[in-house]
Amino acid sequence: MTPAIEIQHLVKRYDDFTAVNDVSLRVEAGEFFGFLGPNGAGKTTTINAIVGLARADSGTIRVFGHDNHEQWREARRTIGLAPQEYNFDRYLSIRDVLIFQAGYFGLRGPQVKARADMLLERFGLASKAKQEFTRLSGGMKRRLTLARALIHEPKLIILDEPTAGVDVELRLELWDLLRELNGDGLTIFLTTHYLEEAEALCKTIAIIREGRIVTQESTRDLIAHGASLQDVFLELTRS
Amino acid sequence: MTAVETFNRIGLFTLVRREMIRTMKVINQVIWPPIISTLLYVFVFGLALGNRISSVQGVSYAQFLIPGLIMLQVIDSSYGECSSSIFQGRFMNSIQEMLIAPMSAFEMASGYVLGSLVRALLIAALITIMGAILVHTWPVHWLLYVSVLALVSILFSSLGLIFGLMAEKFDHLAALTTFVITPLTFVGGVFTSAQMLPSALRNLELFNPIFYTIDAFRFSFTGVSYLPLGFSVAMIAVLALAAFSIALRMMAVGYKLRT
Numbered sequence: 001m002t003p004a005i006e007i008q009h010l011v012k013r014y015d016d017f018t019a020v021n022d023v024s025l026r027v028e029a030g031e032f033f034g035f036l037g038p039n040g041a042g043k044t045t046t047i048n049a050i051v052g053l054a055r056a057d058s059g060t061i062r063v064f065g066h067d068n069h070e071q072w073r074e075a076r077r078t079i080g081l082a083p084q085e086y087n088f089d090r091y092l093s094i095r096d097v098l099i100f101q102a103g104y105f106g107l108r109g110p111q112v113k114a115r116a117d118m119l120l121e122r123f124g125l126a127s128k129a130k131q132e133f134t135r136l137s138g139g140m141k142r143r144l145t146l147a148r149a150l151i152h153e154p155k156l157i158i159l160d161e162p163t164a165g166v167d168v169e170l171r172l173e174l175w176d177l178l179r180e181l182n183g184d185g186l187t188i189f190l191t192t193h194y195l196e197e198a199e200a201l202c203k204t205i206a207i208i209r210e211g212r213i214v215t216q217e218s219t220r221d222l223i224a225h226g227a228s229l230q231d232v233f234l235e236l237t238r239s
Numbered sequence: 240m241t242a243v244e245t246f247n248r249i250g251l252f253t254l255v256r257r258e259m260i261r262t263m264k265v266i267n268q269v270i271w272p273p274i275i276s277t278l279l280y281v282f283v284f285g286l287a288l289g290n291r292i293s294s295v296q297g298v299s300y301a302q303f304l305i306p307g308l309i310m311l312q313v314i315d316s317s318y319g320e321c322s323s324s325i326f327q328g329r330f331m332n333s334i335q336e337m338l339i340a341p342m343s344a345f346e347m348a349s350g351y352v353l354g355s356l357v358r359a360l361l362i363a364a365l366i367t368i369m370g371a372i373l374v375h376t377w378p379v380h381w382l383l384y385v386s387v388l389a390l391v392s393i394l395f396s397s398l399g400l401i402f403g404l405m406a407e408k409f410d411h412l413a414a415l416t417t418f419v420i421t422p423l424t425f426v427g428g429v430f431t432s433a434q435m436l437p438s439a440l441r442n443l444e445l446f447n448p449i450f451y452t453i454d455a456f457r458f459s460f461t462g463v464s465y466l467p468l469g470f471s472v473a474m475i476a477v478l479a480l481a482a483f484s485i486a487l488r489m490m491a492v493g494y495k496l497r498t
Contacts, residue, residue, distance in 0.1 A: 014498070045498075048498065051339045052338065052339060052497070053335065053338055053339065053497055053498065054497060054498045055493065055497055055498070072341070073245075073247075073341035074341075076339060076340060076341045077341050079339070081335075081339050083332075083335065085332060087331060087332035087333050087335050087336070088333060089257065089333045089336065090331065090333070091257070091260055091261045091264050092257070092260065096260075100253055100256075100257055100336070101336055101340075103249055103250060103252075103253025103254075103256075104247075104250045104253055104254070104336060104337050104340035104342055105250070105340050105341060106247045106248075106249045106250050106340075106341060107249065108249050108253070148336075
């Protein structure tokens with residue numbers, strides 16, 4: 001089966017600093033994959049390289065078999081990105097944020113509008129559809145980020161710390177949503193600083209430290225090495 | 240739903256539509272000010288002071304003024320629209336919505352430029368109507384009118400893209416307008432014909448690219464130009480192509496967009 005993401009020997013440098021150093025990863029289709037590491041370890045740079053926001057200095061990235069450099073249109077069509085920061089278009093209503101995002105992906109028509117309405121309903125944003133995103137609460141903005149990532153029906157979503165700064169109740173609500181999406185067959189690539197989140201959601205976990213992958217194992221095997229994921233994480237990432 | 244094939248037409252026109260929505264959301268900043276200031280120019284320079292000038296290029300001074308004022312606002316609007324839109328997108332990171340989508344550099348650059356062109360055409364149309372009502376002047380060469388408007392808008396929108404990509408703060412965007420575009424526009428023939436200038440200044444005008452744009456555009460109203468029309472139009476087309484090519488190249492390499 002074609003993997004959702006296959007990264008081989010990815011290197012990304014910023015001047016003299018090597019942010020990602022010979023990273024190789026394989027994420028299976030349909031998998032819930034956790035990508036963990038301390039701040040500055042190279043998580044976001046790796047994500048940016050996958051989605052095309054950063055150009056690799058060397059190495060290859062294939063998304064569902066499509067080389068993200070040579071077949072960038074096909075590769076990008078399969079990915080939905082939910083970045084950590086809120087980067088919505090401030091001139092658009094919430095509903096239009098979704099419809100315009102679909103437009104950039106080459107999609108339009110009544111089906112797109114219906115899907116936008118369905119996502120707004122599913123994520124509890126239907127009553128806010130005509131408002132601007134600045135009027136949403138933090139939790140609603142998080143849900144909108146997810147809805148936008150899903151509008152073009154990607155096969156893979158990349159979530160960069162999707163529960164950062166949200167309260168416990170919303171975090172648990174988002175976990176349920178993510179489990180549901182994964183249950184529908186969506187591949188999820190998750191970065192988080194909440195280790196219990198990764199432990200609860202992810203089937204496989206990779207840990208990156210100083211630009212290098214230090215482990216990639218099933219969550220179950222990883223926990224078997226120590227008392228908890230936190231112990232393993234600290235052991236592997238301490239300088 | 241329609242999927243992207245090799246050319247993301249829907250993506251491009253989504254961006255054009257987005258730019259139009261942005262224009263309408265800030266209409267008091269971008270549409271009415273050029274109309275009001277043009278109205279003031281027409282009253283003060285055209286109708287009040289202009290009565291002291293008998294005729295220029297065979298028309299009244301107020302009528303002579305209208306095409307120059309249209310160019311002034313089209314240049315300002317085209318540069319301002321593209322530079323501020325892309326800079327804001329970079330600043331707020333909202334441009335990432337397009338950068339992660341299957342949109343090529345050409346589709347993105349064209350989307351911004353076409354969005355800007357629509358705004359420029361709207362402003363030009365409003366001022367043209369104003370000119371027809373207030374001073375009874377009207378384009379007589381419509382093809383030339385539209386062609387020069389489009390080329391000038393593409394030229395200055397592309398410059399807007401270039402500087403919007405290069406700028407690190409809003410202040411940088413204003414620098415080109417303040418120190419280059421506005422002075423060159425004002426001395427480029429908005430208020431004067433080349434014949435009114437001393438011969439030394441007249442020769443200097445040939446180094447001012449904006450002079451070509453106003454001279455060619457005024458022909459569409461008066462049927463008279465200082466320079467050969469074909470030469471001026473070719474010059475504008477070459478400059479527009481060069482500026483768009485540079486903007487496109489910057490987009491393609493992801494200059495300050497992709498790391």
